[in-house]
Amino acid sequence: MRTAIDEPDERPVLRLTDVVKTFPGVKALDGVQLEVRAGEVHCLLGQNGAGKSTLIKVLAGVHRPDSGTVEWQGEPVAFGGPQAATKAGIATIYQELDLVGDLSVAENVFLGHEPRRFGFVRRGTMVARTREILKSLGHEEIPPRRMVHALPAAGKQVVSMARALSHEARLLIMDEPSAVLAHDEVENLFHIIRRLTARGIAVIYISHRMEEIREIGDRVTVLKDGRTTAANLPADTPTTELVSRMTGRSIEYVFPPRTATAGTDDLLTVTNLSRAGEFRDVSLSVRPGEIVGIAGLVGSGRSELLETIYGARRPDAGTVELDGRRLRPGDVGSAVRAGMGMAPEERKSQALLLGEPIHRNMTLATFTGLARFGFTSARRERAESERIAESLELRPRDVSRPVRTLSGGNQQKVVVGRWLLGGTRLLLLDEPTRGVDVGARAELYRVIRDLAAEGVGVLLVSSEVPEVLGLADRVLVMREGRMVREASATEIDEDTVLDLVMAGSLMEGAPA
């Protein structure tokens, strides 16, 4: 299977030369070279904002390059729109889920190219073909007639993939497909990718997780600031080299060392917290300066738990205490005033005012505190935001840029930065590094650790077990809405956690 690639005269199916794409004020692509061969998994690496998503949007016909050439199967092409690209055999799974919530799974898969007769959708055919595709993806349990908004995030990702596969694609582009997937789902995804490449289909794969690239990738191209800094490296290039190509410097360690600063009295005490259908009888505590990590599968109720502790959801039973004082259930305001902060799971829909500038997003939870007699102080807000932007190494540093124009990782920094402004004493982090690049990730880890060193308690939810183990002082494992294990992070290893966590994924719960 791999032999073809090793042949020196193998002609690439796709070749990009000197591609440039400028947005007002930003040169997103500044001379990109890329070469992809049939049947290979070609990984794109780059920091947040390096231009990966922009590059694939150029390939998918969404953006037109300002200059440079795109050769597809030996011919120079200029796609007029997404449909032209799909017709030519390029299918794309975008970073932002491009699904329509009120259409069924089958309708989403075939949106824009429905099997039809005289304008009528041939629903039987469509459902049957969807079922086939889902089966080939190993997800026959997803009912093709189910509305997409009723699917969990992982299910949505599968539908996105099914949609890409519904075209006769020669090249499949995946922009961070694993970001919303749990461990076992990623394995399944790789399985599918291998089957596709075996049929000679080329895959462009984007991810910030090095171990994935090592496992699935054949060759790697690295982007930095819209430029190709290294092309066609073998996938087993040492991480340190890849990282230095991406960042222009080397990052020695990923997880900062633990500092034994945890206090003795509990900062947060959660007692027998329950919400019907989500989680039951959860008790936990966090001490000042301690990082507590919660591991679990997608759908195990961790986000709901965090939101309930934070007051964003009202518990059916149980109490939440901060410093021994009970918080009003279902009242975020009082939680924030008491010193809690949360970086929610879906930053775009839950945390950001996309059209507003960075500094207004950063001060969203604290502008009242910075105000005098109800009058806001633009000067102080900006100064504070600039300070945080500096310490988080936000790109761009200009805090008056609208958040919408930032890359995903930098948006996440804005969200975390929001809680570094005020007197936050307990920080709840839900998937804080989802879609965040290696460099920024290390910075975020450092920030979180520094916060803990200052005495802030952190409660962290992450689907990446190494992250929980590496960052947290104490680990809690959650399964189907219950806490099944609590241990010090040094006493437990990844395999144990995975064993505890596995009890059937969310997707298996539904009858076909």
Added chain:
Amino acid sequence: MTATALETGRKRLWAGESGESVSRNLILAGVLVALLVIGAITQPQLYGDSAWVWSNVLSILQLASVVGVVTVGMTFVIIGGGIDLSVGAIVALAGVWSTTLATQSFGAGGMIFTAIVVGIAVGLVNGFLISYGKLVPFIATLAMLVAARGLAASISGKQTQISSSDLINGIASTKLLGIPILVYILAAVAVAGWVLLNRTTFGRRTVAVGGNPEAARLAGINVKRHTMLLYALSGLCCGIAAIMLTAQATSAQAAMANLYELDAIAAAIIGGTLLSGGRGTIVGSVLGVLIFATITNLFAINGLSTEAQNMVKGGIIVAAVLVQQFRFQSVTRLFNRKP
């Protein structure tokens, strides 16, 4: 598979698959029946006469027919992420244009043709301004409202124009199998709308265009052209409604169909259409129109004064929506995390 997993699985199945909208519509039907029962309780002597009850039901249906047709078009526009404030004005313009002496000289066929062509043409202008001129739908159709009423007044010279076509006027006065033709027209438009929305690529793409225009664009749908077609469809419905209203009034006038835009939007929203686009049902919209017509009828048979009517009507609207809300709180909580 454990029992609980199965259970949550079933629950989920119910939550998806438009089961939500089905039971939402059942509740609306319940509200409708409740209103009829209130009528029967308050006017027992009238409701004692079964012939009268039948004629009353027909009169409600007839009252609902014109706005109903307009609402079907409006439902498409709103599901597609837009809004059409000009529907009343289009009905008036189409009605006035089709009853000019010149048009009437071509007979009923010419009148119907004119009304429909005018409706579609104005709809296309709306659609063009919105898709290609990039105007906010609210502003574009508001401007069209003002302009179309002005044009209608200028064409009619602000006179009421009598329709002398017996064929047209007969649409309002003729019954088939005891049911007025107007009611058949509403039924036909509603069924056609349902099929269009649920069974054709056009309808499914409408949901996509309204629910996630970016996704629709990435899927290769020509969002601009589709948006134009949606407004044209609304215009077509207005053209049909213009003929129906002209037949009912045996005349047309620049001021007719006043504020139909509010009635149609309100009916669609009560029927479960999301004002932000991407969700809605034809059945719900028609039920919404019927509820409003039944309220009006209820007031008429009880001889309520206009001011009392208005006060009660406001209350009924709120109550009708609240009933749906509370029934669905549990289901919607799942989907809608916003407060």
Added chain:
Amino acid sequence: MTATALETGRKRLWAGESGESVSRNLILAGVLVALLVIGAITQPQLYGDSAWVWSNVLSILQLASVVGVVTVGMTFVIIGGGIDLSVGAIVALAGVWSTTLATQSFGAGGMIFTAIVVGIAVGLVNGFLISYGKLVPFIATLAMLVAARGLAASISGKQTQISSSDLINGIASTKLLGIPILVYILAAVAVAGWVLLNRTTFGRRTVAVGGNPEAARLAGINVKRHTMLLYALSGLCCGIAAIMLTAQATSAQAAMANLYELDAIAAAIIGGTLLSGGRGTIVGSVLGVLIFATITNLFAINGLSTEAQNMVKGGIIVAAVLVQQFRFQSVTRLFNRKP
């Protein structure tokens, strides 16, 4: 400070911090001037008299004053993600209530107090239905529109109620330094609105609540309470407007302030307020109101017929928005990826 720092500083002033809206408003001001110039060209003899020109400007300002005050409140509601269809009805209800014989017996103070309390109270009911009853704003305020007009009709017995308070009526007829008091009121409300929106925590919350309610909630903002306050604020503006309108007409009536909701929404949107919430400016809204008033004035001094007025008005609205659009295509492309 280095040269580059200075440069980025300048850029910042322009790009961020509502730089876009500043130049958007400049364009609106340009449209306004253009309309005045058209007036001067079409009526040179009138515009030759400078005293007349001054009085004409004042008359436009006076014409804009009442709707202007309502629009300031509406702008807050829309930026906060809502809509208030009941503003006209609230103005009527507050006006009627404050001119009942009983209220008038308390003198001008009593009348002003009543109008404002009624306005705020109705606004709070709207806000309550929307935040805690979870009604769609469109439906809740539509129901309120109907109900409040009904209540106003019932209170007034459908009679026109004459205001016999010279103090109240004097608001419309008295000038200070040559400028009518009504204009000062508009200016005061607009300035207060501007400060509230741009310089206070209340304004910041409004933008957050409208831009992304979930994010606002998770940042600790009490979205429901804030939403209630926004509708109360709109009600307060309606109460003030009711006094102004009563003073102008020296009377109040259940049918007054007809369709002010459309005028106010249209002015806000032309002024650059996003109908979906999260963005808008007071200056833009006031300019929008002034543009509409100037159009009306332009028609009047040219003696245009009602139907011609309407046709031209539709065209002007479209043109005014298109001018903004094309000027800003490059800038808006940044923010608005939807087609």
Added chain:
Amino acid sequence: APTAAQTKAVDAAAGGNAAPGEKVVIGFSAPAADHGWLAAITTNAKAQAATFSDVEFKSVESGSDAAAQRAALSTLLAQKPNVIVLLPHDGKELNSFGLEAMTAGVQVVNLDRAFPDRRAYRTQVLGDNYGMGVAAANYVIEQMKAKGVAAPVIGEIAGMDELELTQTRSKGFSDTLTAAGFTVANRRAARFTVDSGQQEASQLLQALPKIDALWNHDDDQGIGVLAALNQANRKEMIMVGGAGSKQAIEAIQADDSPLKATVTYSPSMASSAISLARLIGQGKGLGDLVELQVPKEIVLSSETITKDNAADYLKFGF
């Protein structure tokens, strides 16, 4: 509340009509009232019906347009009254209902807005819209001649422009002025409401820096028009009103404002229509007339109220 003069208990002089006869069920419908004149129509009809012991009165008020009124009327028809008195939203639009009712054997009395088809009604009681314009114009012409103004600047504040009756009034006004060699310099349409009257008048004043005569179609909106004159400090013109509200008649009598006259269009016609409906229901005629039945059409003439005769009309003001 209607003034005593707006309704009239039938006295003995009116032949045998005063005596209670067989019971008559009268159905009544008028468009939703949002201003004084229409409100007075409904209250007058109700009050007049209450003066008869042999009349059962069923009123449906009905919505904002012809379709809504039609629906309300069909529920009324289903209740099988003897006579229906209706003030149609628009005569032409509701003509077909008149026909339907007459065919079903229910007598129809049309109030104010004529049906084009003579088979659609038993009797029409109409105000004279064209005549109103004529009367207003005649007063203006007379005053201008008296003042010796050769080319007067004449303004007009009309009512709701989309109503045909507004057009008819304006036509009567301009036809008569034209005959005298005068023209309307500017015309603005208000909406029968006080605030629209004020607004349109203030713009009209802006357009016409000097006005000799001003006709305002409706006294209710006239309150606003007068307010605008007052606010602009413009008292140079004579103003003529329309309809004949109490407020307007008092102002004419007081003679302290530009309002010098008003041409009547009295809502008392509703009371007369109810009386006629009763007689039609009982098969009786008008006492003073020779005929045994009520006539087919009665058109009330539009009278001009000035300072001289205001006292006589005060009791008719609504």
